[in-house]
Amino acid sequence: MKKNEKVVEAFELAPAGIVSQVYPYKSNEEVVGMNMLELAERKTETKLAKKSGKYTIAGPYELKQGGKGVLLFDPIYVDDGPEKKFWGFSILVLNWNNFLQEANVKKLNDASYHYNVWKENKDGEKSIIMSCAHKNLKDTLSVSYTVPNDLWHFEIVPFDGWIPMYYKLGGFVLCVLITYLITVVYWQSKTKRLKEEMYAKKIAESAKKAQEANEAKTKFLFNMSHDIRTPMNAIIGYSNLLEDNLDDKDKALNYISKIKSSNSVLLSLINYILEMATIEGSKMSLKEENEDLNDLIDSIIDVARPHIQKKHLHFTYEPHFQQAKIICDKTRFREVILNILINAIKYTPEGGSVYFKVDEYEKQQEDHVTYCFTIEDTGIGMKKDYLPHIFEVFSRERTSTESKVPGVGLGLPIVKSIVDMMKGTIHVESELNIGTTFKVDLTFPIYNAVTAIENKEEKNILNFKGKHILLVEDNELNAEIGMEILKTFDLDIDLASNGKECLTVLENKPEKYYDVILMDVQMPVMNGYEATKAIRQLNNGNATIPIIAMTANAFEEDRQVAFKAGMNEHIAKPIDVEKLFAVLSKYLNQ
Template identity: 45%
Template sequence: MSRTEVNDSLTRNTHVGHKVSLRDFVKANLGLVFLLVVLVLAVIVALLLKSIANVKKTKALNIELKERQEELVAAKKQAEVASEAKTSFLFNMSHDIRTPMNAIIGFSNLLQQNLDNKERAQDYIHKIQQANDFLLSLVNNVLEMARIESGKMTVDSVYADMHALMEATCSVFEAQMQAKKITFAYTLKIEHPDILVDKTKVREIFLNILSNACKYTPEGGCVTLEVRELPGDSAGIAVYQTTVTDTGIGMPEDFLPQLFEAFTRERNTTTSGIMGTGLGMQIVKKLVELLGGTITVASKLGKGTTFVVSLPLQLAEKEQGDAANSKDELDIEAYKGMRILLAEDNELNAEIVITLLSEQGFLLEHAADGTECVAKLEQAEPGYYDFILMDVQMPHMDGYEAARTIRRLDDPVKASVPIIAMTANAFEEDKRRAFEAGMNAHVPKPFNAEKLYAAIHEVLGK
């Protein structure tokens, strides 16, 4: 080899040791370093984003937790209020039920001790009846409030003559006003007496207001009722503004905002000596609102009270009234001698009905439950019973099932016998359920004799 070839070979194959610097490495691996830096930055950004997301999630959880805590606090307060209201309701109900019950028990005992004294016995019977009426009004008011609060109450508008409606309402209190020497006057300044209205609810509104006016006005006082007709917001509508004013004991002005609350009285039965449920004015307000009207009250202690009720009512034609009044009048004499099958499991209730209707000339047979009622009807000749008075809640077979069973009988005469429900299930849905079971009429308990006769008249159609 030549010298030049030897030197080249030595140069190529001789290792000279030296340290590689970071700069040398970067220069030699620029692409790899760039990728490494990008990867590190990506990891850092991902960690930051995850941290930020965790922070936001934590904040959201804290907010949600706080909202739930607030909801729980609100629910707790609402439950406490409801519990207090329930306790107050039961306390007031207990007190107001015991008041007439105490009178009924006390006067019943006195009646037993004075049966030979006709004058005293009649007085005790009268007072027992007053306590009975109050107890029934309390139960009816509670049921009325339950129906209103549940939203099951509807408006049933029919033809009415405003003059006749208010006259009939006011006449209820004329004897009471005279007995207390209260001057009672009512006037109507209206142009259109023919209206479409829910008469029952309007009567209930003003019966409550006038009842309070009579109760809380002392002897020698004055009670007035005035109805004015005002223009309505649309054609065919008029606003009837009724103002009831008394010169009674009145109420303090700071009590007025509580007047329409349940079981609220400025003075209770014990302090005032006047029986009342404390539900009447709340029912009045609910009924007024249900009819689309307004009610306001002004009063001063010792100066009297004024209620103003404004009801928007639809105007009617006189011909509608003539058609409504053309119905046959009730004549119970036409039904004497008819045979009734009474299905009633309560012996006392059965005795009352049998005694009352027997005195009117009806012939009655008693079945203790629905099963016995159906059996008696099946065993009798077709047409033997003119109609059935059917209780609903009975053992073995209730009234609904008994009515359905009767309607499925093979004999068409027996299957079509008129059935009148006479039951303590007094709600509108109970009435509807009775009709769905095949009954022809519905009379609530405690039954009113006139309503029962009217139902008989309606069913038998004579």
């Protein structure tokens, strides 16, 4: 038996009977959109397949994509509660001529036999499936055999008729053998169909995932558009009101406070989106820093306290741990706990309760400590059927319009990703209108407290007077904001509008005149990376001036590119004044 690779012409998927996918697509694209349940030549067999739930053969037909073929309809049913629901068909298309050639049926002519294969149509009449050129055969030997959901009849007679009895017996054997050959070809085709079906299943799964991803992104864009426009509307509105009430100090301060609050919401939304992109690009890494858990928790509660007081919530914190000296990425750790804590506050109505507890497990690893962080609230809670989706990207049980809480559904996916990176676990329990409980288990190395500085030194009041800063910024508005911020630090500031101008300014000043250079990245003429590389190649003291990237390129890979170019620090825009002050203190206090 030859390989039947050319017998299988195509494999099709037809949800609700309408062909939506075909493999291979090339040369078969015309069949996409055909409704098999309505097409005159197909509907009898397809409706039989749908009704019986059995694999059904149909044809041969003239195919829409050209040539003649047989269609094998496999009805697919899916679970729909207690009953099965019709989904559609998987369809195997066989090339009829290749099928006959594979079965060697036409070689009956070479052996001096006439043949005829037929079946009954829906009207009970004989419908010829295949035959030799000779019509109206008489005294035929007939064998009936079952094909998927149908009955075919095979007739055979020698050219010269049946003479000796053994000849007729031999013809019967030959007829059975031909039937067997056709059956074998059918089963070979069905085996290949199963392989194609597995491939189609993967296609369908990929299509489903793509559809779900598109739906999630559409929902995300809808939510993001709303949630970003909300603080933007407040910023624009209060800016206009501020302009009209500059003489009323109390009103002006109130409007400024609300603008700052809206700025914070808008920035947090943007940061979430950027951070999720970093995580999905597998570019996030964890730092190893010596920390005190008590200090970390205190800093988290300090951030959350104004929100707690604003909603008049009952807040309880219970520390149950002895070991506090740990090695961790404090930024990521704070992000995990603070995100969950702020969510608990946001979704708890006024007068409700938020409970925060830290337990230390018995030592499981030498030089390591494991904690359980529990955050429990009496908030609005969640439905049970939503909990499996709580860590999915862009997932929200309620939009911000319904819950009155801004967000695009990225906070908890980020939390889950960081916890996974820390090789920890996170578990959530919730009941609608009762509240929610999060439990996060994290393990950290213990650092040697003896070699650590136990007592915090009180920071000296820094004096930047007389220090020179070169600000390199091409955007006039950003330059103006930067200059005004730096003036509050009592610094002497010069401005350059691009990298080339920065080099010119340095050339016209004494060596090491500037104590720090604040460098934008994306600029005309010469960008910040090129300017930094050029400065580092100078043969004078300017080559060692600390250069701080101050840019809207906020991804982790942007930080790495900045460091690779020779920059000392990276500060993302919009500028956090406290962070800028801390970084300047590091270099101006040396």
